[in-house]
Amino acid sequence: MRILVLIKEVPDMEKVKFDSERGVVDRSSAPAEINPFDESALQAALDLKEQYGGTVCVMTMGPARAVNSLQEAYARGADEGILLTDRAFGGSDTIATSRTLAAAIKGEDFDLILCGEKSVDGDTAQVGAETAELLGIPHAYYVDAIEVCGDGEIRVEIENLCGNRQIRVMKLPALVGVTKNIGKLKLPTVNRKLESLNASCRTVTMADVQGLSKDDTGFAGSPTKVAKIEVPKVQQRESEIFREDMGNFTAKLETIFTEKGVI
Template sequence: MNVIVLIKEVPDMDTVRFDTENGRVDRSSAEAEINPFDLNALQAAVELKEQGATVTVLTMGPPRAEKTVRDAYARGADLGVLLSDSKFGGADTWATSVTLAAGIKKLGAFDLVLCGEKSVDGDTAQVGAEIAEILGIPHAYYVEHIQNVSKDSIQVRVEDICGSKQVRELTLPALISVTKNLNTVQLPEIRRKLLSLNVPITKFGLEDMAGHTSQEQVGLKGSKTKVLKIYVPAEIQRNNRIYRDHFNQFQKNVWAELCKRNLLPNRGDQHEII
């Protein structure tokens, strides 16, 4: 089985800054790491190696993203591929999906594509499904358990947005997007980390994927959407009031505050709050 894991290099969201004027995340302001949700997808792929699977990680990014690919190798991947070209810059989710799908086609035959449910920087949860549609393969989102994998199909359990569970069976090749409930991510072995320092990384630019996509379909030119504005919400400070000894006063103040905010009708008679 040939398994492809889609990973994304994301900034540390605890320290990253935002370029609010240009509507972008200032990725140079924080250390980069593998998107946490993608680590669960990679862990699932590594576990499939026990059944003889070959694991290839695929990412799109600037040359520095090679470090992220090496980290994925340290965590158990067999091969690493980086799609890097200045023409890929500024891509929205659709143009990103087109580029990644072209990379998958370039790699040739595959059985399963794994990805995390979303990225912590974009939080759209769109790329996986878009790639599946471009490739013309079935897909399942919010997979929390892989129940069975055979030569021709995969059976998974998913949790929908209402909290109900479903068991779905997909014909291979297919794409599944996994949640953090799927597994527990393991730390890389020292031996693999040392090997990852010198392992060769395959790199594809736009010209390398000729026939699978074009300059008009990737980057800014291929993007269907544009971010007009980005802002960081102001922190809301709580203004707490504590009533320990005078319940009647507490009752009156709560009622008055609710009326002031137009959450209850402002009536002159007394009401008992239960």
């Protein structure tokens, strides 16, 4: 089975700064890393490879430096990496990103596509499903278990939804968005980490993608526009601990709410 994992390189969200004038995240202001949810997707792919055989390819869309994330994926056990990079791709929103990914994937041959449920920088949880729709393949989200059934099918279990677990049987090729509960992350071996430093990845530019125009990707292909970004100010709040029994506690609350004009 040939598995493709879609990953996104994201900035460390605890250190990143925002460009309020342009309405974008200043990605150069913080070190980059693989989106944590996509790390779980990669681990799920590696676990499936170990159990059922096959290969794992990792694809990301971003600037040239995103090759570092592909090399990290190689260190963890991926067999190959594909970097979609071109100035024309810059500024893509979720649908423009999905169009670009789908167009690039159409030129490949994969049985199963995995991704994380969302990214920590955008938090939209849209790209995986949009990519699947553009490819015309079935998809499932919030999956925490995958089993290969044979006959070109997989069985997936979806996390607790309103007290119920959902089980689906899907025809391949398919796309699955996984949660962090899909499996336990494993650290790369020292030898694999050293090998990854010289691992080469295939670069795909706008000229290499068939059926994709400049109006489909980048700023031109993005209907979503961020008008303004504001970092909320942290407000100081007063707190008080009550140690009275329930009767005195409710009486105390009534007094406080009356003084503040709430009641």
